[in-house]
Amino acid sequence: MIPSQTNFILYGRVPNLARKNPTLEIGSDLLHIMEGFLPHPWWEVWYALSLPVVVYGMYRMNQLVKERRETLPLLALAGAFIFVLSSLKLPSVTGSSSHPTGTGMGSILFGPAITAVLSLIVLVYQALFLAHGGITTLGANVFSMGIAGPAVAYLVYKGCVRSNLNFYVSIFLAASLADWATYLVTSLQLALAFPSATGGVVGSFYAFGTVFAITQVPLAIVEGVITALIFKYIIQVKGEVMVRLKVIDEKRLGKLREVISA
Amino acid sequence: MKGEIIAGTVIVVFFALFLYVAATNTGAEWGGADGEAEGVIKDLTGGSYEPWFEPLWEPPSGEIESLLFSLQAAIGAIVIGYFFGYYRGRQSRSRPEE
Numbered sequence: 326m327i328p329s330q331t332n333f334i335l336y337g338r339v340p341n342l343a344r345k346n347p348t349l350e351i352g353s354d355l356l357h358i359m360e361g362f363l364p365h366p367w368w369e370v371w372y373a374l375s376l377p378v379v380v381y382g383m384y385r386m387n388q389l390v391k392e393r394r395e396t397l398p399l400l401a402l403a404g405a406f407i408f409v410l411s412s413l414k415l416p417s418v419t420g421s422s423s424h425p426t427g428t429g430m431g432s433i434l435f436g437p438a439i440t441a442v443l444s445l446i447v448l449v450y451q452a453l454f455l456a457h458g459g460i461t462t463l464g465a466n467v468f469s470m471g472i473a474g475p476a477v478a479y480l481v482y483k484g485c486v487r488s489n490l491n492f493y494v495s496i497f498l499a500a501s502l503a504d505w506a507t508y509l510v511t512s513l514q515l516a517l518a519f520p521s522a523t524g525g526v527v528g529s530f531y532a533f534g535t536v537f538a539i540t541q542v543p544l545a546i547v548e549g550v551i552t553a554l555i556f557k558y559i560i561q562v563k564g565e566v567m568v569r570l571k572v573i574d575e576k577r578l579g580k581l582r583e584v585i586s587a
Numbered sequence: 588m589k590g591e592i593i594a595g596t597v598i599v600v601f602f603a604l605f606l607y608v609a610a611t612n613t614g615a616e617w618g619g620a621d622g623e624a625e626g627v628i629k630d631l632t633g634g635s636y637e638p639w640f641e642p643l644w645e646p647p648s649g650e651i652e653s654l655l656f657s658l659q660a661a662i663g664a665i666v667i668g669y670f671f672g673y674y675r676g677r678q679s680r681s682r683p684e685e
Binding site: 359360361362364398401402404405406407408409410411412413414415416417418447450451452453454455456459460461493519543546547550551553554557558561562563 | 590591593594597598601604605608609636638639640641642643644645646652655656657659660662663664665666667670671674675678
């Protein structure tokens with residue numbers, strides 16, 4: 326399988342546009358499953374799995390904004406970060422392009438449920454205005470980008486904190502692995518819907534997964550590093566809100582601030 | 588300053604890698620969607636799969652698509668810039684000795 330075939334599957338409008346302008350292929354993407362490409366019953370399955378998380382996330386978000394008004398700017402920041410990162414289609418070493426997700430930051434600050442809501446906003450924008458992803462595949466795309474990735478980020482971050490790893494290294498690991506996990510889940514979703522005749526779901530997963538996984542490694546590293554850097558600035562200006570959100574404790578914040586101002 | 592240097596280095600290496608791949612692979616992998624547009628799904632399903640739903644609207648050209656993508660990035664960047672600008676400004680005003 327070569328990357329351009331994969332691009333076609335995941336990014337439906339490329340072939341049409343590419344016919345007019347062959348260089349457009351470079352702008353193609355591996356992240357979201359495109360409109361109409363998940364058959365019954367899979368699109369319903371992913372909708373059913375994502376819906377409760379998004380509803381719970383909306384409830385949590387409402388609660389948070391009502392009870393802790395001071396977190397609102399950070400919430401906007403987390404959403405904006407997803408907006409920027411998921412619009413940056415970067416070329417990768419495999420010769421195809423893809424984009425980071427930016428969901429790690431939201432999940433570290435607010436947990437996966439609220440991040441699912443933030444991702445939903447971006448995915449709807451891209452599905453409606455960019456023919457990128459789709460309405461029928463929205464459930465699956467919210468699941469991979471808004472739930473699975475953020476859940477990985479959250480667990481990795483909490484695990485790192487418990488094992489007393491360096492703060493920025495923890496952020497880096499959480500954000501990169503979230504990005505990477507998003508792609509693995511997309512591969513899995515496609516493999517489940519399109520098992521190969523010879524290798525079954527495993528064979529398909531391998532076929533989809535190998536290309537995505539390699540393309541995504543450099544992007545995941547870049548995303549992790551940028552997220553870690555942004556957290557340095559958040560510590561400077563809004564560290565006390567992070568303490569209230571229980572992202573870090575007072576003592577650690579004090580130490581990190583000392584290092585920054587030194 | 589250390590964080591900025593690390594981030595800068597990683598980004599430079601990332602683009603250097605891209606330039607290297609682009610220079611050594613003379614376009615073979617970047618183009619050619621025409622011939623290969625059959626797709627892996629068709630391979631896997633024996634060519635029987637047809638997408639059952641079309642996007643309601645799609646950008647009429649690559650240029651308009653880039654416009655909407657940059658709009659997305661711009662909206663996000665405005666919010667991020669405002670956030671850090673506002674709070675850093677407030678912080679430095681509350682510490683006039685600096």
